Each structure stands twice: as structure tokens, then as C-alpha cells.
Amino acid sequence: MLNSLKLKASVPVLAVSVALLGACQSNTSKQETTTTADASAPADTAAKKPLSQPLVRDIYTADPSAHVFAGKIYIYPSHDIEAGIPENDKGDHFAMRDYHILSMDSINGKVTDHGVGLDIKDIPWAGRQLWAPDAAFKNGTYYLYFPVKDKQDVFRIGVATSKSPSGPFKAEPTPIAGSYSIDPAVFTDTDGKAYMYFGGLWGGQLQRWQKGTYDAKAPEKEPNTAVPAIGPRVAKLTADMKHFDGPVKEIKILDENGKPLLASDNNRRFFEGGWLHKYNGKYYFSYSTGDTHLLVYATGTSPYGPFTYQGVIMKPVQGWTTHHSIIPIKDKWYIFYHDTQLSGKTWLRNIKVTELKRRADGSIETITP
Template structure:
């Protein structure tokens, strides 16, 4: 069976959030921060590169480390490097824009630039963009860059809470023009969108700028992508010029599926979000990240197809398990349990399902003898794991590996039909439970449990059932 694309789209032991998707020479490159499994702060690792051919978005290639913290001469403390963006400059070289300074006073935070002759080679430090005269109004954070068709270069950045440690709440997002050298600032900052403290625009109520600037030019319009004051959602605004004025247009995706089709319950652990749009072979995708390990510091990249209307409006995308795949996943072979599109507890509210909480079911990773195992942990009564979507070809066997201490009924729901599997487990070893799914067609698949105790779910596999005469 041909390899399929799932979410998260990179190998499960990789944690690359804040993904900026860029296409160079018919390959899709992802540039993002680099978290660590069970990390205790943001972006603990060096930048790495990943890419895939545009005609096979399941075939990701590791490009290696492309930039280390120590490559920046102004970073002897090895501070975290955040959310890079990469563009091809007027001279044909590739420029990486990034921010760092988490352990420094906010006035010392900055946006720096590295350069390379290839998209995912070893970048070399190039210089610092001088934004300090305006840093109290526009915090130098989360850079995004556009090289326009006329050769002019624009830098977008900002942070919705400004210098919170000094009580200065700032103004929100900013844009400046850069010289063709990709470093020299040519203009004073103009506003992209206000933060929640300065917003007076009724259309922005609840969706004011927070962070995660990104920029795209689509059919002559400028699309500014950003994370709103709600943090879990990526929104967009458009303008007729690169420096605005920008007008709010809507939500692209929420990593909790909040707001999707009117939904007012979080269907995932929610937390900050960062990503952007890319068109590949006529299809639009939105890249974003999810949260794992009861933490904000071990985030994984995901991507979804997103619909754009003839008028240039995007419809909020749904979190799925099949993401970059060309259609639903086949109900054949084995899948990791952690590709669940939604993982939540039935009684969860917007407060209780925050990614930093310490209760309920969650994605995790364990390492034993050098082998990493990924799983859903603490699955109990009221927990939901939803996989979207699978293509079933008729009566299909399912085998699920679990471990823990629990006694009750494990339920698999496909197209409204339930398969109940009694369980009674008491050990630390993985055990298999089996059932039969009777459905033909495309459907979500949901796992539920009713009973006592909790357990982990490692993976599940499908087997064809023999036809009976």
C-alpha cells in the first residue's frame, strides 16, 4: 500500500511548530520553530529542515540541522529562536528571518537574518534588523516577509501584549519596508492590525491581533495571516497594498475546532497557534500546530485542505487525521493512535481543556531502550478520540493495542454504528482487543469507553474479513 499522509505530517518524534510552508523548485519546505519532547520551555532545539515533493506530500525528507543557536554571534546564552520565515531574495539567495531573546529584557528582543544559497542548506548569520526605535509600540517578534512582484521587500512582525513586564501593552502588528539587501529598514512601522487593548474595529471584536504574523499575495490581494487574541485560532485579513489597510475576513482554523460549523466546545487540547497558507497543484492548505504531553512546549505540525471561494474568501478548515492526504485514509494496515484529529473529554469546557492542564486524556511519548513509543494516555470514561476520515470497503476487522487498569466496554463508532468490545486489563504490557466494523464508504471513526479505570492506546490496525457465502 502506498504511503499515506497523516497528521501530524512529520515523523511522530519530531516537534516542529509555527510552520511556514514555502514552495521552491517544486518542493514544499517547512520552516518552523523546534520544540523538544517533554520540553520545559519553548523552542529548545536548533532549526531543522524538512521538505516533500509537491506531487507526494507523504514523502517528507529530513534536510538536517539548517541553523544552530550558536550560529548567531549575538546569542551566547543559546536563547530560543522562534518562528522563522524564509524567502528568496532579489539576489537569488534564501533569507531566514527569526526572532530570539526569551531570557533577555523585552527591549533587547530582536529580529535577525541568516542567509543560504539553497532553501535547506546551512544558513549563515547575516545581520540584525534595526527595529529598536519602535519596539515599545511594536514588539520585534514572529517575523514574516514578502518579496513583492515589483521587487520591494516587506517585513511583518509584532506581539499582542507588547512589553507586558513593564505594563506597556503595545499596539499590535506592524509592517516596515526593507531595502533589497533584506536588512535595512526604509520606513517607519505602519499598523497591520491592532491588539485587543487598542482595537476599536467592530469587525475585529474577539479576533484582534496577538502574534504569528504571516503574509501571502493571492490574485493581487495581500493576505495577512495571524493568531488572534484567542490564541488557538489562525485568522486572516486582506488589503489592496502590502502595507494595508488590512480588513479582517475570518478564521482559517482553530486547533480546538472551536467555531467550526458553529461549534462552541473545544474538541482538542487548545493552545497557541501559528502557521500559514500555501497552494500546491491547485489545492490550498493551511498549516498549523497541535499541543501534546499536557504542555505548550511539545507542539507538532499539522496541515489541512482549505476551501477558497471565487471571491477569495476562505472557509474555516476542520482538523483531520488525513490532512495532506489525497482523500480519506484507507481502512487497511496499522495506524498510530496519536493521529486522532480530536482528543477530548466529554465534560470539557474552554477552561479545562487548556494544553497546560493536568487531567484528562492526552497525547504522549515514552522512551525505553532508545525506542520511542507514541500513545494516547489516560483514556477513561468521557474520553473521545476521533479519527477523520477513513474509507471502509465493507466488513472490516479492527485490532487495538491498549494497556492499563480498566474494566468496562470499549466502543468504536463508525457512521453511527457501534462496535462494543468488553475489556478487563490489569497489567503493564500491551494487550490487543478486537472487533468488527460493518460499513462501506467514508466516515469518521470514534473511540469511547465506559467503565472503571484508565488506559493507554498505542495503535490500531484493520484486517479484511473473509466473505461468507
């Protein structure tokens, strides 16, 4: 993220056409492969021409965390598999077990699959469900942050390190102390301070942490009433990027009147998949609304918030989940996201990318997939 942020400071915003990207061929070893899609790839199931095409066709990928490291685009996605587990609101059917790391030299270049960067069997404390990761760089080391259920079936967040952005990554022996829930996203500010944003409702277990400790008896879902919505979490990271530097804080997301969004406001309240980026000195916190399938955003003047709701970034895609990242690449901004164009199944997704456009006042134009 540090490299990405250095690029952000001088990025002008241009209105250009969407760039489509090449596909890649799966490789479960560390050996790299670079290729485009072939006739044996799964048939597209979308009823109409999609906004953009899948970046990868030979494996299923989701939750793309994109960064520019050493002048190249690296993508850290989830790796979806067919686990044969029935669908439920806890997300047990999302039973991923490893991460493939992808890269490309340019936004319309071919994709290289660097193979498995981290496997669940190499995480000493892990139980099951290796969900959406993120990555960061500092002082010559690359960091991969990942949520996975521990052996007590509670989501924690771990960190793994590598001297290469393509891995392989070696996991720390224990999760980050004080971490919980899912969807870590690490933002390094222009002053060098780094923050982790995390949290997800329902299967992400955030609703079970409202008393400061994990409550196994708490409801499976958050209250859907006129009470303040459960907010995402933020924690400052230590200089070594492996620990929390201070307490975990709940982020407030406010409406246009400065009041907290309500739990019943399903079109605007936070559900999962938080991401922070900075543009013209302002902090943009974007996230998924979950069961209403929107990507939305709020803005603020501090990395801790509060953030005021601004609008919709992307309307619902094909599939249930919505998860994204937003980065500048050269003179444009892009949003990486996923849908289910290749499989038509909500747990077998494919990552995509399209241009993110802004108005003169910095507000984000809504994308209709």
C-alpha cells in the first residue's frame, strides 16, 4: 500500500474508456504462468455483455486486493473452491484453503499467476475458511494479512511476510493480538503511519464482539432495528506492521445530518469489505452493504473517522457478495471487484477491474455493472 500511496499524491483524474484485461492460467505450484483464456475456459453465463471481463478463468478468485509494488500491479484475491458445503448465512460454503498471487505489468496486460503464496496448512493456529486478504509493504518486507477461523472456530486476523510481493509468505505463529472478525485492509498514510480496517457481519462474526469479547450466544445476524448500526473497526499498526499499536476502535459512519446510520438502513450501513483510500487530502472509506449488494462510500478528514455517507460506487453485480479495492495506476483510478460471470454460483467468483471516475468535486460516479 505504501507504494500505491506514493503514486496517489500526484494522480490526475481523467475520463477514459474502460480497459479490459487479459486472463491467466491456473498454476498450483510456485512456478509462474502467463497466458490468455482459451477455448476450454468456462462459458460465460451473463445474460448481457458485462462491464468488464474476468482477469482469471482457470481458477475462481474473489475479493481482489490490488496494489502497485515496484512499478507492477499485484492482486491478492481469495481463491474460491467447490467445497460441497450447502449455502447458509454464515458463509460455511466459502471454504477457501489458499491464496494465489497475481500480477500484471499494466492495466491491459497479461496476468501472471505466481502460484500459491500461502496455504492454510502452513498457518499453525488456523482451523478453516481462509477469507479475503490484503497486503502492504514497508522497509523491504511485504506483509500479507488474512482472516481465518482458529481451532475454536472464531475468526482472527494473521500476518505473513515475504521479501517478494509474489511470495511465498511465511505466517507468524499466532494471530495478531486483539484482532477478530474478517476483511483486513491496511492503509499507509502519507506520514508513514499504517492502519488496519476490518470487520464483517453475519458469518464474519462482528456482531458477536459488541461486549469486547467473543459472545458465542449472540445472534447470527445484527439487529435490524432503529438502533445505531454496528461499525467497522480500525487499529493503528506498530512500526513492524505485525501488531496493533493501541486499542481497536469502532468507526462511526454518519448520515447527511451527522447522525449514525441505523442498523435498519440496509442500503447504507456497513456490512463487510471495508477499504480506505485518500484523494486530495480527503479519506474515502468504501464498503459493501451485504444483503443489499451495493458498494458505497463515506468520506472524512481523519483515518479514524467519523465518515459521512456520500453515495453508491457500484450497483449490484451478479452474485451475492461484493468486495473491492481502489487504487491509482499511472494517470487513472481503478476499482477491482468480483462477480459470478463464469460460474453463476455465488461461491465461485471471478475478479474484474474497471475505471473509477470522479466528478470535479471529488465525488465518485456510480458504476452500473
